[in-house]
Amino acid sequence: MATNMYDAAYALQKAITENPDFQALKASYATVQADPQAKVLFEQFRNVQLELQQKMMQGQQITEEDNAKAQQIVMQVQQNQKIAQLxxxxxxVNVLIGDLNKIVLKPLEDLYGSLA
Amino acid sequence: MATNMYDAAYALQKAITENPDFQALKASYATVQADPQAKVLFEQFRNVQLELQQKMMQGQQITEEDNAKAQQIVMQVQQNQKIAQLxxxxxxVNVLIGDLNKIVLKPLEDLYGSLA
Ligand SMILES: [Ca+2]
Ligand SMILES: [Ca+2]
Structure with a gap:
């Protein structure tokens, strides 16, 4: 039984790599990586997102400066076609992974749900 | 291809429900549920865990009282054989789900990892 489970997991892994949405994500990443301007902008955007997340998780105040900085980078990002596509x-792909997670983890959800 | 992906996800779902470790978890839950003393104790333990988690996530101080309360419930829980088994x-099952997640999400990890 354990073998079937891991076989099923590897089959799902393979199906994800072959999925058109996943392949489109890979291509979009490669496109952004190949454009130095888009690449730097996207990294800045990710860093700002991460900083805000960490501040919120640590219960720190988000300042007006933080918000202004975030808004500025979001505006730049929105104007970049390659990043918008990415x-x-x-x-x-996030929606897809969410759907797969719901299916795969349903046995656990049913178990915990039945005890609520 | 999308069909194969969902087929693979449902096959993995089925394999999890049939897995001996998952079945043992289900049985352990039923055993705790059927024992009113163990059931209440386990719920108290879960609530204390949740409270501490929420406090930490909100950046609130964990007080000595919080710690004392947590330690007391952990001691009681450890002495309950049914809860210990659960x-x-x-x-x-957490280890198993973690392993499956690593396998299934490897395509994404490879993609993001290649950009680090
Ligand atoms: Ca450009
Ligand atoms: Ca008892």
Missing amino acids: MQAEQR | MQAEQR
């Missing part, structure tokens, strides 16, 4: 591709 | 079963 973010849409990420969104689609 | 927690061991949960641990095994």
